[in-house]
Amino acid sequence: MAGDIQLTCSDCGQDFTFTAADQAFFQERGYSTPKRCKPCRMAKKNDQGGGGGGYRSAPAQGTPVICSGCGQPTTVPFEPRGDRPVFCRDCYQSRKGSSAGAGGGRSRGRY
Structure with a gap:
């Protein structure tokens, strides 16, 4: 090993x-x-908001969108692709709750 x-x-x-x-x-x-x-590395890391997303890290930036369900402006934590509807939290939760059991108990294997 080098010195x-x-x-x-x-x-x-x-x-x-x-x-x-x-x-x-x-x-x-x-x-x-x-x-x-x-x-200086630590200072640069802090200036750039880097650090791996720990508990005290800055909140993720959202992408402003219009909800496909209610038409209200909202933000989402991803960049929409445009080929699928995007919902606000309330509309997403209501749709998620209403579709419970629609898969017949099968896991889709996405996660």
């Missing part, structure tokens, strides 16, 4: 150590050599 490497951060200009353990971690995952020190 520690001294690198210069592209953001703050400070030298930082890219440890042998970090090198192995990056190599296992196919990551390239970092250009930023850890504090």
Whole structure:
């Protein structure tokens, strides 16, 4: 295994150590050599809202649409394809509830 490497951060200009353990971690995952020190990487990640969607992450952006059921404006957490109707939460729930049992107890295997 290679030893520690001294690198210069592209953001703050400070030298930082890219440890042998970090090198192995990056190599296992196919990551390239970092250009930023850890504090600058974390700051950039926070600025971009990155972080993997944890509990405190920003809410997902919705796509504004008109509900096919009631005609009211709403947002959905996906980009509609246009070939299927899109419903607001209330219309979706009422349709979902009314179709319960329509499959004869069979799972469609989608999930």
